[in-house]
Amino acid sequence: QVQLQESGPGLVKPSETLSLTCAVSGYSISSGYYWGWIRQPPGKGLEWIGSIYHSGSTYYNPSLKSRVTISVDTSKNQFSLKLSSVTAADTAVYYCARQIQLDHFDYWGQGTLVTVSS
Amino acid sequence: QSVLTQPPSVSGAPGQRVTISCTGSSSNIGAGYDVHWYQQLPGTAPKLLIYGNSNRPSGVPDRFSGSKSGTSASLAITGLQAEDEADYYCQSYDSSLSGGVFGTGTKVTVL
Numbered sequence: 195q196v197q198l199q200e201s202g203p204g205l206v207k208p209s210e211t212l213s214l215t216c217a218v219s220g221y222s223i224s225s226g227y228y229w230g231w232i233r234q235p236p237g238k239g240l241e242w243i244g245s246i247y248h249s250g251s252t253y254y255n256p257s258l259k260s261r262v263t264i265s266v267d268t269s270k271n272q273f274s275l276k277l278s279s280v281t282a283a284d285t286a287v288y289y290c291a292r293q294i295q296l297d298h299f300d301y302w303g304q305g306t307l308v309t310v311s312s
Numbered sequence: 313q314s315v316l317t318q319p320p321s322v323s324g325a326p327g328q329r330v331t332i333s334c335t336g337s338s339s340n341i342g343a344g345y346d347v348h349w350y351q352q353l354p355g356t357a358p359k360l361l362i363y364g365n366s367n368r369p370s371g372v373p374d375r376f377s378g379s380k381s382g383t384s385a386s387l388a389i390t391g392l393q394a395e396d397e398a399d400y401y402c403q404s405y406d407s408s409l410s411g412g413v414f415g416t417g418t419k420v421t422v423l
Contacts, residue, residue, distance in 0.1 A: 230412075232358075232414075239401065239414060239415070239416055239417040240350075240358065240401055240403075240414040240417070241414065242411055242412040242413065242414065244411070245411070245412075253410065253411055254411070255409065255411055256409055256410070256411075289357055289358070293412075294363075296405065296411075296412070297346060297348070297363075297405065297412075298346070298348035298360060298363040298364075298403065299348075299350075299358075299360065299403075300360050300363070300369065302357040302358060302359070303357065304356075304357055305357050
């Protein structure tokens, strides 16, 4: 059974960088598939942030591209998200998920709430 | 910046059939890209409900079905049950964004 678990600070100050890691178990990232990040502001809908292939190729939402970096560490079987220059608008539950062919997401983490506040 | 439009809410009595629409454009659904659906129960992560327009992952009841036509797609729930009360999101690929896009979301209420 594939499982994903997000981890990282729950509180980030404005203008700083949000950093999250997604640990994958039950499947080796280096075996394939894409791995993505999605976020959901409180009471709002889902937004795709970006995805990374196991080889390291990245794909970002154009609206966030200038601030986002997604990386993969196959030795630790995890991938990470960095979002720079955060504001209150970046407050959201952040989910990591396995993505099939840059298409649908079949396995999701439970999500982690990140609040941007001083 | 959702480019897939869904009705904010739909409701139905137990046992009834409800449908949720997902309207896109020529750069996503209309371009032939597949549509997928997710169910999000309160306080939980989204769960894949339908992929590739009409395919159900293992374990998803056949009460849920999906279809696609032109620039739109639909999710139907037949034999509505109290446990179906949740938010539902459609998702596709958009060529102008070179990435995934989600619908605005629909809250299903069981009366």
